[in-house]
Amino acid sequence: xxxxxxxxxxxxxxxxxxxxxxxxxxxxxxxxxxxxxxxxxxxxxxxxxxxxxxxxxxxxxxxxxxxxxxxxxxxxxxxxxxxxxxxxxxxxxxxxxxxxxxxxxxxxxxxxxxxxxxxxxxxxxxxxxxxxxxxxxxxxxxxxxxxxxxxxxxxxxxxxxxxxxxxxxxxxxxxxxxxxxxxxxxxxxxxxxxxxxxxxxxxxxxxxxxxxxxxxxxxxxxxxxxxxxxxxxxxxxxxxxxxxxxxxxxxxx
Numbered sequence: 001x002x003x004x005x006x007x008x009x010x011x012x013x014x015x016x017x018x019x020x021x022x023x024x025x026x027x028x029x030x031x032x033x034x035x036x037x038x039x040x041x042x043x044x045x046x047x048x049x050x051x052x053x054x055x056x057x058x059x060x061x062x063x064x065x066x067x068x069x070x071x072x073x074x075x076x077x078x079x080x081x082x083x084x085x086x087x088x089x090x091x092x093x094x095x096x097x098x099x100x101x102x103x104x105x106x107x108x109x110x111x112x113x114x115x116x117x118x119x120x121x122x123x124x125x126x127x128x129x130x131x132x133x134x135x136x137x138x139x140x141x142x143x144x145x146x147x148x149x150x151x152x153x154x155x156x157x158x159x160x161x162x163x164x165x166x167x168x169x170x171x172x173x174x175x176x177x178x179x180x181x182x183x184x185x186x187x188x189x190x191x192x193x194x195x196x197x198x199x200x201x202x203x204x205x206x207x208x209x210x211x212x213x214x215x216x217x218x219x220x221x222x223x224x225x226x227x228x229x230x231x232x233x234x235x236x237x238x239x240x241x242x243x244x245x246x247x248x249x250x251x252x253x
Contacts, residue, residue, distance in 0.1 A: 008035040009043045016046075016056075025056030033057075036067060044071035045079045052086075061092020072103060080107035081115045088128070097128030108139055116143035117151045124154070124164075133164025144175065149184035152176070156190060160200075169200030180211060188215035189223045196226070196236075205236025216247075224251035 012031030015024045029050045035043030048067035051060045065086045071079035080103045087093060088100030101122050107115030120139035123132045137158045143151035156175035159168045173194045179187025192211035195204045209230050215223035228247035231240050 005035055005038045005040045005043075008032075008038070009040050009046070012043070012046065025050075027056070029056030041071050041074050041076050041079075044068075045076055045082075048079070048082070052082075052092075061086065065091075065093045072106070075110075077107050077110045077112050077115070080104075080110065081112055081118070084115075084118070099128075101128035108142075111146075113143040113146040113148045113151070116140070116146075117148050117154075120151065120154060124158075133158065137163075137165045144178070147182065149179040149182050149187055152179035152182070153184060153186050153190060156187075169194075171200075173200030180214070183218075185215045185218035185220040185223075188212070188218070189220050189226070192223065192226065196230075205230065207236070209236040221251060224248075 008031050012028045012035060013019075014021055015028035015031065017023070029047065032043050032047040032050060036047040044067045048064045048071070050056055051064035051067065053059070065083060068079045068083035068086065072083045084100045084103035084107065085091070087096050087103070089095065101119070104115055104119040104122060108119040116139045120136045120143065121127070122129055123136035123139065125131070137155060140151040140155035140158065144155050152175045156172045156179065158164055159172035159175065161167065173191065176187050176191040176194060180191045181187075188211045192208045192215065194200050195208035195211065197203065209227065212223045212227040212230065216227055224247045228244045228251065229235075230237050231244035231247065233239070
């Protein structure tokens with residue numbers, strides 16, 4: 001009955017995490033499979049992930065994709081996205097970019113922010129669907145409202161260039177800053193550039209340097225060169241040729 005199926009799934013989770021019992025991935029997979037075979041939607045998703053990654057079972061990407069699709073077709077949002085990834089890349093199954101786009105759209109329209117971002121990318125590039133930059137911008141904006149920094153950066157670039165939407169550099173700047181303040185190194189770099197050039201915001205080279213340095217501290221390579229130039233020219237920071245050379249070398253290497 002339903003209660004027993006839920007128990008199979010719940011016990012599988014406990015075994016997977018080692019909560020109250022010794023961690024046992026093989027047994028966890030066995031119980032997840034039992035739940036999945038009886039139609040438990042979260043069991044299907046978890047068992048598919050175990051099959052894809054070889055957690056407690058041998059890797060079987062074909063079967064993983066089947067379980068993701070079963071769950072997706074019953075409304076499981078993360079399964080829509082994961083199945084989309086597998087069919088987009090041809091990961092264990094035949095590649096089908098049109099099918100991938102359909103499932104990414106389903107996940108996006110169900111409110112999954114990473115799905116909204118992914119579908120926005122697809123619409124922007126025309127990967128499996130006709131290019132539609134107006135819709136791409138709309139999906140990026142939706143994901144941005146849920147805190148997705150990659151979407152903030154993409155939406156910012158589209159605003160900056162007037163790509164599919166009306167050009168608005170001040171709004172682009174706002175999205176880059178939002179992304180930066182949420183920890184995105186790309187957002188830090190893009191906002192730094194806007195500050196450096198006075199694009200969409202009053203020019204502030206000192207503040208630009210601070211954002212380039214923040215991006216560098218998170219491993220952003222392009223910011224190394226920007227920061228080196230600022231040091232070399234003494235823009236927003238005390239001129240220092242030795243330090244500039246150090247950052248240019250880091251960028252070059």
